[in-house]
Amino acid sequence: MNILEMTAGELYKAGLEELIGQMGPTYTEQFLKQCKPNDYDYTAERHKWLDDDPDIPTMVNQIQERKTAQEAEERTKAERIDAWRKGLLELTDIEICELGAKILTDKLGIPGSTAFLRHHFKQNEWSQSVDLLQQPVSDGDTEAILAQQKQATEPQD
DSSP states (O other), X not given: OOGGGSOHHXXXXXXXXXXXXXXXXXHHHHHHHHTOOOOOOTHXXXXXXXXXXXXXXXXXXXXXXXXXXHHHHHHHHHHHHHHHHTTSOOOOHHHHHHHHHHHHHHHHHXXXXXXXXXXXXXXXXXXXXXXXXXXXXXXXXXXXXXXXXXXXXXXXX
16 A cells, blocks of 8 residues: 555545554544644743753663653553453553554554544544544545444444
């Protein structure tokens, strides 16, 4: 799959299929709600961080400490995702966001996942809640895919 040759609708369809396939429709909808852009201006915060820069040996120690902590955190995340897949626990909002972002990035790469989110919020008013089964989609049959996925996850009579 070459994302550079795909239309926005095709990227969107591929991303939705992957998200729903791995997370299910409910978690996919929660993920998309959380990805809603905000108007936060981080430049003021960034200037505060830059003003407090430590010396080189301190930065080296901080990097090593962060790396160790990050490795432990990644192991814990992997264990929680595994437990969620087995139906043993529910994911937190941040875990849903991280998992959805990883799924999109693994499937579409960084440029494709960015295009996916841009297309999603271009199709929907930012102030509206996300309703996957009602959203308009150009050049694709994503609505049919979502309906099929929802039907497949509902209990059968």
